[in-house]
Amino acid sequence: MSEPVLSVRDLRVEFVTRRGILKAIDGVSFDIAKGEVLGVVGESGAGKSVTGSAVIGLIDPPGRIAGGEVRLGGQRIDNLSPEAMRRVRGKRIGMIFQDPLTSLNPLYRVGEQLVETIQTHTNLSNAGARKRAIELLAEVGIPAPERRIDGYPHEFSGGMRQRVVIALALCAEPELIIADEPTTALDVSVQAQIISLLKRLGREHGTAIMLVTHDMGVIAETADRVAVMYSGRIAEIGPVRQVVQTPLHPYAKGLMGAIPTLVQSSDDRLVQIPGSMPRLSAIPPGCPFHPRCPHAWDRCSRDRPDPIQHAEHRVACHLYDANDPTAKAHMIHTHAPLEEGVAS
Numbered sequence: 285m286s287e288p289v290l291s292v293r294d295l296r297v298e299f300v301t302r303r304g305i306l307k308a309i310d311g312v313s314f315d316i317a318k319g320e321v322l323g324v325v326g327e328s329g330a331g332k333s334v335t336g337s338a339v340i341g342l343i344d345p346p347g348r349i350a351g352g353e354v355r356l357g358g359q360r361i362d363n364l365s366p367e368a369m370r371r372v373r374g375k376r377i378g379m380i381f382q383d384p385l386t387s388l389n390p391l392y393r394v395g396e397q398l399v400e401t402i403q404t405h406t407n408l409s410n411a412g413a414r415k416r417a418i419e420l421l422a423e424v425g426i427p428a429p430e431r432r433i434d435g436y437p438h439e440f441s442g443g444m445r446q447r448v449v450i451a452l453a454l455c456a457e458p459e460l461i462i463a464d465e466p467t468t469a470l471d472v473s474v475q476a477q478i479i480s481l482l483k484r485l486g487r488e489h490g491t492a493i494m495l496v497t498h499d500m501g502v503i504a505e506t507a508d509r510v511a512v513m514y515s516g517r518i519a520e521i522g523p524v525r526q527v528v529q530t531p532l533h534p535y536a537k538g539l540m541g542a543i544p545t546l547v548q549s550s551d552d553r554l555v556q557i558p559g560s561m562p563r564l565s566a567i568p569p570g571c572p573f574h575p576r577c578p579h580a581w582d583r584c585s586r587d588r589p590d591p592i593q594h595a596e597h598r599v600a601c602h603l604y605d606a607n608d609p610t611a612k613a614h615m616i617h618t619h620a621p622l623e624e625g626v627a628s
């Protein structure tokens with residue numbers, strides 16, 4: 285397999301607070317290949333956004349990267365100077381946030397912003413950059429781009445504004461796009477359009493996309509692979525189809541059961557996982573999910589589970605430890621809906 289565009293190894297991020305050092309990201313590893321969409325999902329506070337911020341070098345004090353490596357196209361970027369990292373962000377990594385106005389200056393016409401960004405990365409003349417900007421606006425589905433290019437951000441609807449942000453992110457032909465909740469602020473009907481646009485552009489431009497969202501529906505629609513985060517760690521990662529249809533980690537099983545389906549009989553209840561994710565200041569020893577896990581046994585409150593390759597999934601759960609003769613028993617002696625991924 286060719287070298288991944290993004291490679292993250294054993295990433296650790298801490299926040300130094302009066303209550304002590306809080307481990308927000310504690311040993312996260314994943315790759316994203318060219319043209320691939322990795323969905324990063326998990327409940328609020330799981331560490332999705334901090335992971336994205338760490339990749340783009342935007343962890344500000346009191347936060348700090350406490351360990352691990354981030355490589356872009358094989359080159360380490362976690363140890364670059366702030367200035368060098370700013371150049372990487374501008375050129376090699378594009379960013380799309382929930383609020384398009386984070387990326388757009390309300391005082392300038394969208395065309396001026398696109399042209400300026402294009403000219404930062406190319407030798408195009410004003411006329412050439414304007415032509416390229418119109419092409420990009422057309423590519424992201426802005427109608428009448430030769431006219432709309434002279435509009436101000438407030439003259440665009442939320443969905444159209446997010447399309448402009450995507451065009452802006454594409455100006456530099458980045459290797460990686462980090463999209464953090466890109467559709468959360470949009471109407472449901474517009475969300476699907478933006479998501480399919482991102483997916484199509486990622487494929488066409490060969491861009492690797494890290495898509496951060498709490499919305500499993502968006503992940504199921506868009507991602508090639510999915511990482512399920514819990515308490516600053518990846519509980520499970522694998523191809524989206526496998527993880528959505530046959531999740532292995534008990535937390536992922538609960539989360540997948542919580543995807544609302546369009547057709548739902550009155551008997552269908554959303555699966556709720558009892559309890560809540562621990563605060564960073566009170567992460568329990570061993571597996572952070574063990575207090576909520578129906579399978580947990582004494583080992584789970586003692587030993588931190590390392591990720592285990594199980595078929596196409598990588599899962600951080602002792603249940604799948606083929607070297608633990610007691611693991612299987614703990615799988616079998618719990619209730620039925622959690623049994624289909626039994627370790628063999």
Ligand SMILES: Nc1ncnc2c1ncn2[C@@H]1O[C@H](COP(=O)(O)OP(=O)(O)OP(=O)(O)O)[C@@H](O)[C@H]1O
Binds near residue numbers: 299326327331347498
């Ligand atoms: N500046 C900060 N100081 C202290 N803790 C922080 C800081 N920024 C983030 N955190 C903590 O890091 C953890 C991970 O936060 P993060 O924003 O990555 O979660 P998330 O999964 O993206 O959640 P959400 O879906 O709500 O955005 C949380 O417990 C959060 O409180």
